[in-house]
Amino acid sequence: MPKQLIKGNEAIVKSAILAGCRAFYGYPITPASELAEAAAKYMPLAGGTFLQAESETASIYMLFGAAAAGVRAMTASSGPGISLMQEGLSYLAGAELPCVIADIMRGGPGLGNIAPEQGDYNQVVKGGGHGCYHTIVLAPDSVQEMADLTALAFDLADAYRNPVFVLADGAIGQMMEPVEFMARPVEPRHMPWAVEATPETRKNLVTSIYLEPDNLEAHIRKLEAKYRRCEREEVRFEEYQTGDAEVVLMGYGITARILKAVVEQLRATGLRVGLLRPITLYPFPVAAVQRLARSAKLFGVVELSTGQMLDDVRLALNGARPVEFYGRAGGNVPPAEEVARFVRRIARQYGVAVAEEELAHV
Amino acid sequence: MSEFSVLQQKAESFYPNYGRKAELQHQTHYCPGCGHGIISKLLARAIDELGIQDRTILVNPVGCSVFGYYYFDVGNIQSAHGRAPAVATAAKRARPHSVVVSYQGDGDLAAIGTAEILHAANRGEPITVIFVNNAIYGMTGGQLAPTTPVGAKSTTTPYGRSIFNEGYPLHVCETLASLEAPVYLERVAIGNIKGILQAGKAIRRGLENQVNGLGFSLIEVLSPCPTIWKTTPQDAQKRIREELSKIYPVGVFRDLTGDRGARPAALPAPTLNELPALLELDAAHTFETPDRRPTQAVDWRIKVAGFGGQGVLMLGEVLAEAGLAAGLDVSWLPSYGPEMRSGTSNCHVRLATHAIDSPLISRPNVLLALNEPSLRKFVHTVEPGGWVLYNADTLPPDCRRDDVNFVTDSFTKIADGIGDTRVGNIVMLGALMEAAHLVGDEQVDAALAHTVKSARWLEFDRKALVAGKLAARRIVQGVVQ
Ligand SMILES: Cc1ncc(C[n+]2csc(CCOP(=O)(O)OP(=O)(O)O)c2C)c(N)n1
Ligand code: SF4
Numbered sequence: 050m051p052k053q054l055i056k057g058n059e060a061i062v063k064s065a066i067l068a069g070c071r072a073f074y075g076y077p078i079t080p081a082s083e084l085a086e087a088a089a090k091y092m093p094l095a096g097g098t099f100l101q102a103e104s105e106t107a108s109i110y111m112l113f114g115a116a117a118a119g120v121r122a123m124t125a126s127s128g129p130g131i132s133l134m135q136e137g138l139s140y141l142a143g144a145e146l147p148c149v150i151a152d153i154m155r156g157g158p159g160l161g162n163i164a165p166e167q168g169d170y171n172q173v174v175k176g177g178g179h180g181c182y183h184t185i186v187l188a189p190d191s192v193q194e195m196a197d198l199t200a201l202a203f204d205l206a207d208a209y210r211n212p213v214f215v216l217a218d219g220a221i222g223q224m225m226e227p228v229e230f231m232a233r234p235v236e237p238r239h240m241p242w243a244v245e246a247t248p249e250t251r252k253n254l255v256t257s258i259y260l261e262p263d264n265l266e267a268h269i270r271k272l273e274a275k276y277r278r279c280e281r282e283e284v285r286f287e288e289y290q291t292g293d294a295e296v297v298l299m300g301y302g303i304t305a306r307i308l309k310a311v312v313e314q315l316r317a318t319g320l321r322v323g324l325l326r327p328i329t330l331y332p333f334p335v336a337a338v339q340r341l342a343r344s345a346k347l348f349g350v351v352e353l354s355t356g357q358m359l360d361d362v363r364l365a366l367n368g369a370r371p372v373e374f375y376g377r378a379g380g381n382v383p384p385a386e387e388v389a390r391f392v393r394r395i396a397r398q399y400g401v402a403v404a405e406e407e408l409a410h411v
Numbered sequence: 412m413s414e415f416s417v418l419q420q421k422a423e424s425f426y427p428n429y430g431r432k433a434e435l436q437h438q439t440h441y442c443p444g445c446g447h448g449i450i451s452k453l454l455a456r457a458i459d460e461l462g463i464q465d466r467t468i469l470v471n472p473v474g475c476s477v478f479g480y481y482y483f484d485v486g487n488i489q490s491a492h493g494r495a496p497a498v499a500t501a502a503k504r505a506r507p508h509s510v511v512v513s514y515q516g517d518g519d520l521a522a523i524g525t526a527e528i529l530h531a532a533n534r535g536e537p538i539t540v541i542f543v544n545n546a547i548y549g550m551t552g553g554q555l556a557p558t559t560p561v562g563a564k565s566t567t568t569p570y571g572r573s574i575f576n577e578g579y580p581l582h583v584c585e586t587l588a589s590l591e592a593p594v595y596l597e598r599v600a601i602g603n604i605k606g607i608l609q610a611g612k613a614i615r616r617g618l619e620n621q622v623n624g625l626g627f628s629l630i631e632v633l634s635p636c637p638t639i640w641k642t643t644p645q646d647a648q649k650r651i652r653e654e655l656s657k658i659y660p661v662g663v664f665r666d667l668t669g670d671r672g673a674r675p676a677a678l679p680a681p682t683l684n685e686l687p688a689l690l691e692l693d694a695a696h697t698f699e700t701p702d703r704r705p706t707q708a709v710d711w712r713i714k715v716a717g718f719g720g721q722g723v724l725m726l727g728e729v730l731a732e733a734g735l736a737a738g739l740d741v742s743w744l745p746s747y748g749p750e751m752r753s754g755t756s757n758c759h760v761r762l763a764t765h766a767i768d769s770p771l772i773s774r775p776n777v778l779l780a781l782n783e784p785s786l787r788k789f790v791h792t793v794e795p796g797g798w799v800l801y802n803a804d805t806l807p808p809d810c811r812r813d814d815v816n817f818v819t820d821s822f823t824k825i826a827d828g829i830g831d832t833r834v835g836n837i838v839m840l841g842a843l844m845e846a847a848h849l850v851g852d853e854q855v856d857a858a859l860a861h862t863v864k865s866a867r868w869l870e871f872d873r874k875a876l877v878a879g880k881l882a883a884r885r886i887v888q889g890v891v892q
Pocket of ligand 2: 440441442446549638639
């Protein structure tokens with residue numbers, strides 16, 4: 050099968066175009082700029098629009114305009130730019146417009162730095178904008194998934210008429226891995242509700258205003274029902290060696306890759322450890338966490354932050370099992386050996402068997 | 412008289428009944444004497460006259476005119492405060508045959524949305540902007556607008572607008588007239604019948620320009636707000652004539668409708684079958700990877716490090732491509748950003764017969780150190796039995812180890828001999844292949860051919876590869892295994 054060695058950021062753009070995306074509006078920011086650069090190169094060739102907007106604020110409203118007009122559209126940014134987009138995300142969710150946003154996370158708060166971090170979890174997964182809404186959030190941990198989940202993101206955006214995030218970190222965005230792209234490109238689709246400037250769509254209206262409290266509440270309930278359906282039907286996760294795991298590790302993105310190496314290292318020493326990797330961060334794999342809680346003794350959460358996804362794990366467990374956390378921040382990415390030390394420490398702390406003579410080999 | 416009757420007749424592009432409130436099917440929400448009501452009628456009439464109702468998209472702002480979609484029987488998009496030009500930009504680009512109208516107040520356009528309007532105008536977006544300047548925030552109850560006259564009171568300038576606190580009134584037409592792109596900029600005033608007729612003509616021109624495929628048009632309308640101004644409709648129009656028209660003179664600020672040709676039409680979109688090649692996903696840009704992986708298990712964890720400009724990232728990329736050609740799983744992770752700017756650069760490359768877990772390499776079994784700081788930084792992380800290639804004739808004493816294999820030579824000097832220092836990285840690659848046989852020669856060559864785009868450089872690189880192999884053959888003796 051034909052594979053291409055490609056950067057995560059570029060894989061998103063190629064996959065998006067194959068998935069029928071024909072508009073990219075964005076503003077440069079490291080480590081997400083390759084997305085805009087690749088879109089600038091390929092979008093015009095595909096008969097689509099690329100425009101470098103005057104700001105991320107403008108970008109997100111350009112997405113609003115393109116989506117309202119019925120075109121598959123996307124943007125990409127990182128921390129500061131995503132912060133600026135939050136008002137627009139609320140409008141997009143309120144107006145039920147499908148679109149895709151790639152967030153290639155860097156260090157924060159403020160200008161922070163451009164190294165990989167996972168500090169945007171809260172603003173993306175919990176929604177940094179106003180009102181009762183969610184964005185669907187997909188978290189790739191490989192370049193292949195950058196491609197695959199981007200295509201999925203467009204489908205989910207259409208199916209739920211909601212913005213969908215591809216949430217990755219600088220490491221996944223900047224690294225190259227072989228990717229097999231979808232074999233058959235998707236035909237740009239037609240949305241019956243879109244404002245297409247045609248006689249058939251003339252009476253269509255895209256709005257997020259419901260002035261009467263009862264009308265707005267009805268609208269919010271409709272969105273709520275949609276999110277409940279999404280929570281039932283769209284949860285995705287990967288389990289790695291969890292079958293007999295006494296310690297369940299959780300992490301996403303580049304952290305999950307490191308955790309796989311940690312699981313390998315510790316399994317070799319006889320420690321029964323496994324990985325539960327959420328692929329959808331919203332909806333969060335609550336049921337999977339609860340199922341594993343029945344057999345596991347404890348959970349270890351690892352993030353490139355001071356603990357954001359951690360809250361979702363705690364909520365899912367609701368006190369059923371202890372949760373320990375290991376985080377690095379500021380752009381530091383811990384090697385597997387460092388994380389393995391944390392796991393051994395918590396395993397011992399909670400009485401999980403760690404043979405000392407086996408430890409000596411680590 | 413005929414003009415009067417036309418104005419009284421309800422335009423086709425208005426809905427026959429307004430669905431906003433059950434008890435007010437024929438009334439807008441605008442106050443009596445409000446400019447918005449008059450401007451809406453002028454706009455609806457222009458849409459009728461040009462026969463563009465079916466292809467008009469109205470972008471409604473946040474402000475008193477937020478509910479335009481209850482009245483206009485056209486495609487409607489309700490935007491956020493100030494962002495209508497961005498929304499209009501993308502809607503127009505998505506539907507090039509549409510006629511897109513961005514309808515905005517002075518707070519919307521000239522305060523919160525200044526960036527969006529300036530850049531839409533400067534890009535020459537082929538949209539029509541109706542800018543309703545009533546010198547106040549109507550919807551929120553009478554706060555200062557950027558267009559409020561000096562000295563004028565508002566709820567947020569209770570002592571009057573001060574040039575020292577709020578500055579001067581913002582002149583939108585004049586400001587946009589300093590840009591090259593706009594095709595048509597005119598200011599009109601709803602101050603009397605004559606002004607209303609002129610406003611109607613200007614709005615129609617603005618739409619016509621779009622129908623004719625021209626660029627950006629904006630019509631600024633000085634518009635009465637009797638409610639907030641606390642005047643009668645008659646006195647409100649008088650204020651327009653006697654005060655606001657003095658601050659904001661009416662007239663045409665730009666008219667290139669006769670000079671500018673239609674904008675070029677978009678190229679026809681390619682067929683879906685053409686897409687993969689356009690995205691460089693055709694055979695020339697991909698590897699047909701072998702079905703089966705090499706039988707002997709390997710896990711090469713390679714760290715490449717050196718100065719920026721020594722080809723560190725490219726060396727890593729060629730290695731990864733070669734691994735891919737050999738049917739291995741591969742990953743390539745660069746250091747990026749300011750680290751590169753400060754002069755050093757490194758990347759992690761992994762080639763393995765199994766699925767790669769972490770692409771991050773903390774314990775390499777191959778270190779390719781193109782300079783001394785990199786050697787010093789990483790040599791002690793190399794796994795016993797691993798390989799260290801170093802770009803100098805001798806090892807610094809503090810970097811010596813007897814449990815790893817060293818291959819040291821001035822690879823960049825060898826490259827100089829070939830004709831370009833910059834292929835020093837590929838000389839080192841040749842030496843690595845000779846010493847450690849990571850993948851086959853054909854795969855390295857295929858990777859080079861894939862990565863190096865120019866034929867001249869490819870020739871250099873092939874020579875460099877051979878030179879590196881010869882150098883390694885001289886050096887490698889008594890390796891630790
Ligand atoms: C982000 C944001 N900030 C503030 C508001 C509140 N707001 C609504 S309309 C408006 C001012 C509208 O004034 P203008 O654009 O002059 O229109 P007018 O009502 O006078 O026609 C403001 C501040 C808002 N809706 N959104
Ligand atoms: S408040 Fe002013 S601008 Fe708003 S509808 Fe009334 S008169 Fe018109």
